[in-house]
Amino acid sequence: MSDRIANAQLKGKIMSAEEAAQFVNDGDKVGISGFTGAGYPKALPKAIAERAKEEHAKGNSYMIDLFTGASTADDCDGILAEADAIRFRTPYQSDPTLRNKINDGTTFYADYHLSESGMYVEQGFFGQMNVAIVEATRITDEGHIVPSSSVGNNVEYLDAAEKIIIEVNSWQSVELEGMADIWRMPSLPNRVPIPLTEAGQRIGKTYIDIDPNKVVAVVETDAPDRNAPFKPADEISQKIAGNFLDFLEGEVRAGRLTYDGYVMQSGVGNVPNAVMAGLLDSKFENIKAYTEVIQDGMVDLIDAGKMTVASATSFSLSPEYAEKMNEDAKRYRNTIILRPQSVSNHPEVVRRLGLICTNGLVEADIYGNVNSTNVTGSRMMNGVGGSADFTRNGYISSFITPSEAKGGDISAIVPFASHIDHTEQDVKVIITEYGYADLRGLAPRQRVDKMIALAHPDYRPLLQEYYDKALHLAKEKKMMHTPHVLSEALSFHQRFLETGSMKKTSKK
CATH class of the missing domain: 3.40.1080.10 (Glutaconate Coenzyme A-transferase)
Known part of the structure; x- marks a missing residue:
């Protein structure tokens, strides 16, 4: 060789x-x-x-x-x-x-x-x-x-x-x-x-x-990349993808987006890949990507003629699609561009291109702060990656997530995020299988009902109970901007550490 x-x-x-x-x-x-x-x-x-x-x-x-x-x-x-x-x-x-x-x-x-x-x-x-x-x-x-x-x-x-x-x-x-x-x-x-x-x-x-x-x-x-297969989209992923498309349709109706003017950034994983699969049957055409990675879903959009250009710094493909890329790289290089990450993720370019950004999270709190990295505030998962590059500088910054994890023992919506990577000022939209919360133009207390509605039904009463108590104390102390009960703000996480579940009914 x-x-x-x-x-x-x-x-x-x-x-x-x-x-x-x-x-x-x-x-x-x-x-x-x-x-x-x-x-x-x-x-x-x-x-x-x-x-x-x-x-x-x-x-x-x-x-x-x-x-x-x-x-x-x-x-x-x-x-x-x-x-x-x-x-x-x-x-x-x-x-x-x-x-x-x-x-x-x-x-x-x-x-x-x-x-x-x-x-x-x-x-x-x-x-x-x-x-x-x-x-x-x-x-x-x-x-x-x-x-x-x-x-x-x-x-x-x-x-x-x-x-x-x-x-x-x-x-x-x-x-x-x-x-x-x-x-x-x-x-x-x-x-x-x-x-x-x-x-x-x-x-x-x-x-x-x-x-x-x-x-x-x-x-x-002579060795392949680590090409892990994407899981087939399950019912929850499909619902999240549908809710994301509903949000995009709302942007079209509001005159803030056109069907041929969607420039996207997407994080890595099965749910973002499901979102791209949903775009195949949507009304959106001439889609462009300015992002970090090229996933299977983007290759499908390119093959279908739905996506005209995909700019990234890397691939993140399944074994099947990696083989397809190797066999047909000459054709794909007309559509795909790989740049240094100092360019693909550069805040100036992200802001200029008007990206609609979509990333995952560990948890979000009732006021819209997002934790992307640390479980219960201390245990590192993967890292913030490039999500903040796009979140802070994107035109619309959205986060997508299932409402719960660990078989229902962890809620993705909590009273107060145990670690914050993306502050409420940067987070525009959050989406679960139960809908989307458009937080733009809302003060912290105006966001709470929308955020609780995204939670799994098992956790909504607990979140409402916390907020009602926080609101009562805040009125007394004239601290109404972002009401919290500091002694209970991390109670969901404390219960999980003590009992293995964020629910009040202990597994032990």
């Missing part, structure tokens, strides 16, 4: 992953490619994990600080975490083994906005980046890297690192070349506006130019 490595200088640096791992030392800051299970290095993580195990067996310290675009996979984050090889991790993760290491205190985790994470590295906030490990679909004659199925923070890591290791993966289609649009933001104090006024514009190069003298190793691989 060395024909994918066209540069003679870099072809001379081909070696095994085990040999390349010797360039990664204890305490190194390592930036890798990868975003939502796509485009991450496949061989080096295992080799680094094995080296960590060997060093630990000798009684030596061996841990790295790991920087990515977003989540990777079990054969990257997972095996490194299992080997206790990660001291510090940022900016987003979703691996269960790594999550456990974060929550048991083994690994430090910093949850940053994705649009800012590359800039932090570029500006040296973390110190010197020692190694960049980036997957490519090929290396050009000039030594440029053609990104594979994600771009993420690759540019910032390659520019900042002292040493570069390139994995050239023959599983990735060579026809991906031409899909990437690499635009570098000039460093401070020379910032300029990103010249994007349409989701489908191309403003950069199809490759990442690097300093070839920094490359210490090139490793050849």
Whole structure:
């Protein structure tokens, strides 16, 4: 497969992953490619994990600080975490083994906005980046890297690192070349506006130019991305999708949206994918996406002629759709653009393009604050990802969620969010299977009835009981703007920790 490595200088640096791992030392800051299970290095993580195990067996310290675009996979984050090889991790993760290491205190985790994470590295906030490990679909004659199925923070890591290791993966289609649009933001104090006024514009190069003298190793691989299948849309997901479409129809009736003017952002997961499936049979045409990831539902919209352009930084496809993308990348690159996440998630561009943004949540409170990250305020799930980039800057920021979780023991609507990632000022619409709450133009107390109506019927009386008590106390103390009973504001969470359920009827 060395024909994918066209540069003679870099072809001379081909070696095994085990040999390349010797360039990664204890305490190194390592930036890798990868975003939502796509485009991450496949061989080096295992080799680094094995080296960590060997060093630990000798009684030596061996841990790295790991920087990515977003989540990777079990054969990257997972095996490194299992080997206790990660001291510090940022900016987003979703691996269960790594999550456990974060929550048991083994690994430090910093949850940053994705649009800012590359800039932090570029500006040296973390110190010197020692190694960049980036997957490519090929290396050009000039030594440029053609990104594979994600771009993420690759540019910032390659520019900042002292040493570069390139994995050239023959599983990735060579026809991906031409899909990437690499635009570098000039460093401070020379910032300029990103010249994007349409989701489908191309403003950069199809490759990442690097300093070839920094490359210490090139490793050849042939391994698929982590492509998890999406679950078939269940009744609840279909109801949520229907309620979202009802909201969009209401925007059309109000004159704030047209059937051919919908520019969308969508978070990752089964429910957002179900929403996109619902758009197939809708009246909306000429849909455009300016988002983080390309999911199965977007590919279906493209194939149906409903979506004319999809701009993102990565794929997040099922195995079936990943195979379809590999087989037909040449056609899809006419519609799909992969950008650095510093561009795909940039607040200025998000605000300019007028996006209708849709993301998931852990919980929302009766006043519209949203928690996307921490269960019961302390246990990290995945991270805020890029949801805040889009929520704060989107034209309409919506959140979609089932009304309950854990078989009904957790309510997605609570009196007071145990952790807040998105404040009431940024959250415009919340949607469950019971309808949607349009919070725009409403004061906090005007939102409460709408929010309680979104909750599962089992929890509505408990939420109303809390609010009535808060309102009574607030009138006495003249604290009516956002009434709370601070001693009971987290009572739902306390009951869950004590009994295993947020309901008053204990399981014990």
